[in-house]
Amino acid sequence: MKKILAILILISAACNAGEPAPKRIVSLAPSITRSIYQLEAGASLAGVTIYCPAQAKDKEKIGTLLEPNIEKIVALRPDLVIATKEGNRPETVRRLNELGIPVYTMESFDNFEAICNGFIALGKRIGRQEQANAIVEQSRRRVEQVRKKSKAHxxxxxxxxxxxxxxxxxxxxxxxxxxxxxxxxxxxxxxxxxxxxxxxxxxxxxxxxxxxxxxxxxxxxxxxxxxxxxxxxxxxxxxxxxxxxxxxxxxxxxxxxxxxxxxxxxxx
Incomplete structure (x- = not known):
């Protein structure tokens, strides 16, 4: 019985582990690049857009948010490209998928809570869920402090x-x-x-x-x-x-x- 229980636990852990953390990420938006650095995953970035933050100045540039260079992206051999639904063109994502390159697309955000949920999902996808949870928890505390203070004005x-x-x-x-x-x-x-x-x-x-x-x-x-x-x-x-x-x-x-x-x- 103990052996069966141990096997079930191992199977459950494997199922919950999800996809492996990517080692060569291409970011298609400055906001994504900043989030990746906040999640302490900057070393995994293989390519970024030309308007990305100073932290990424030495990373390979793949074009702009709206006009990424598909050939450059392919040449970087990414195991994950991260795009935004609001900023990147659907045809860019479609073309990358046709070439067999995995693309993770971040949704548009209507409010702060949606931002938090999206950030946690990103952290989970790139193997930084613990860091994402900690950042979200701290950010929620800061936001709540402001909200409470605002009631007096x-x-x-x-x-x-x-x-x-x-x-x-x-x-x-x-x-x-x-x-x-x-x-x-x-x-x-x-x-x-x-x-x-x-x-x-x-x-x-x-x-x-x-x-x-x-x-x-x-x-x-x-x-x-x-x-x-x-x-x-x-x-x-x-x-x-x-x-x-x-x-x-x-x-x-x-x-x-x-x-x-x-x-x-x-x-x-």
Whole structure:
């Protein structure tokens, strides 16, 4: 009986072990690369995109998020390519699959909890589940601290701008909405159907935000800030420009850091 029990335990462990941890990973997005380094798996990276973080400067470059070089990827002999559903083109994933290269695609994230679940799944897939669980646990604590503190403050109305010509913002379908809501703000366009809806300047003015946040728009950011200063929200409210990657990087620790920044903007 003991022998049978031991065999069953071994079989169960083998089944739960899942796929072996990859040793040659190609990342198709900067956010994926950052997550892999956070999971202490940077040594497994065989290739990254040209806009990946400084940690990966010595890694082989395989092109951009939207235009990866398939031939370069194949030449690197990866045992896993990691893509994003939102950032990478479906035809890229399809072509890699046709060539027999395993591809793990990360889903789009609607909120902080989805980010945590996706990060844990990534950690499990690359053999870093313990590290992923620890990072998520710590990040959840940080987020909860901000959420509790926000209850003591008045809720500011926020316009979050991510594009200039035309204007784009975020709805509750994007994880970015949680930066606003969990920090104690109100997203003035939360109810729109698209994840990143296009809006007019008139619609923004009609919604009368207390705070305007301009995020990751490069050279046009300062020009946009100057434009808003000519209108009521710019004269009576607060205009903030943010270029930190934590606001575009769907990972638990990055989200927690970004949320702390937004909380200070709204309440200090």
């Amino acid at each position: 008045r809720r500011s109305r926020v316009f979050w701008q991510v594009g200039a010509q035309p204007l784009f913002t975020v709805s509750h379908h994007s994880f970015v909405n949680d930066f606003i809501e969990l920090a104690g703000g109100i997203n003035i366009f939360a109810d729109l159907k698209s994840r990143y809806p296009q809006v007019s300047r008139e619609a923004v003015l009609h919604a009368d935000p207390d705070v305007i946040i301009l995020v990751a728009m490069g050279d046009v950011t300062e020009n946009e800030a100057q434009k808003w200063k000519n209108f009521k929200p710019g004269r009576t409210g607060k205009i903030v420009t943010l270029n930190n990657t934590v606001f575009t990087d769907p990972a638990p620790a990055s989200f927690a850091e970004g949320l702390e920044i937004i909380s200070r903007i709204l309440h200090e």
